[in-house]
Amino acid sequence: MSKEIENIIAGKLNDYIKLAIDRAMMKKIMYETQKKQAELCKKKITKLKKSLSSLKKVQVINYENYLDEKISRIAYEDKQAELNAELNKINQQIQAINCIEDNSIVEARNISILEHFIKNKESITLDQNIINELVKEVIVYSKDRFEVVWRFKDFFKLIKKVYSFS
Numbered sequence: 001m002s003k004e005i006e007n008i009i010a011g012k013l014n015d016y017i018k019l020a021i022d023r024a025m026m027k028k029i030m031y032e033t034q035k036k037q038a039e040l041c042k043k044k045i046t047k048l049k050k051s052l053s054s055l056k057k058v059q060v061i062n063y064e065n066y067l068d069e070k071i072s073r074i075a076y077e078d079k080q081a082e083l084n085a086e087l088n089k090i091n092q093q094i095q096a097i098n099c100i101e102d103n104s105i106v107e108a109r110n111i112s113i114l115e116h117f118i119k120n121k122e123s124i125t126l127d128q129n130i131i132n133e134l135v136k137e138v139i140v141y142s143k144d145r146f147e148v149v150w151r152f153k154d155f156f157k158l159i160k161k162v163y164s165f166s
Contacts, residue, residue: 009135009148041097048090048097055090059083 059080066076139147 005138005140005146008146009138012148045094045097048094052087052090055083055087 062071062076062079062083065071066073071079133151136149136151139149141147
């Protein structure tokens with residue numbers, strides 16, 4: 001492979017990494033927003049769990065009132081049905097919030113890798129060994145037209161492999 005093509009490949013790879021970093025920076029901004037949303041979700045879940053606990057206490061009191069014959073069986077069953085409906089509604093809200101929270105968290109390791117590359121974006125250098133590891137093949141059509149076939153598809157896997165992140 002000629003030195004000229006090696007330089008072009010290194011330049012294209014640098015451009016690719018910088019573009020991937022720019023995209024990942026946008027994802028980081030989204031991650032921070034989602035992280036705040038997850039924190040709000042946790043607070044809401046705490047409130048909903050307190051509501052669940054209160055409703056369960058009301059169910060027990062309702063049952064005790066029925067046993068002590070303070071309320072009729074029909075009144076007891078109506079109240080229990082009402083309480084069960086409210087409990088189910090709260091449980092569904094908790095499940096929905098848990099789904100939002102689970103979908104909001106991005107793998108933390110990727111974010112730390114990303115932050116490293118954001119800080120060092122302009123100083124990323126590639127040597128021949130790294131280029132050989134990343135480039136599967138170069139298809140040359142003419143002096144000005146060629147195609148680089150990369151050995152990777154995922155930016156974070158590339159970075160972990162090439163720069164030995166754990």
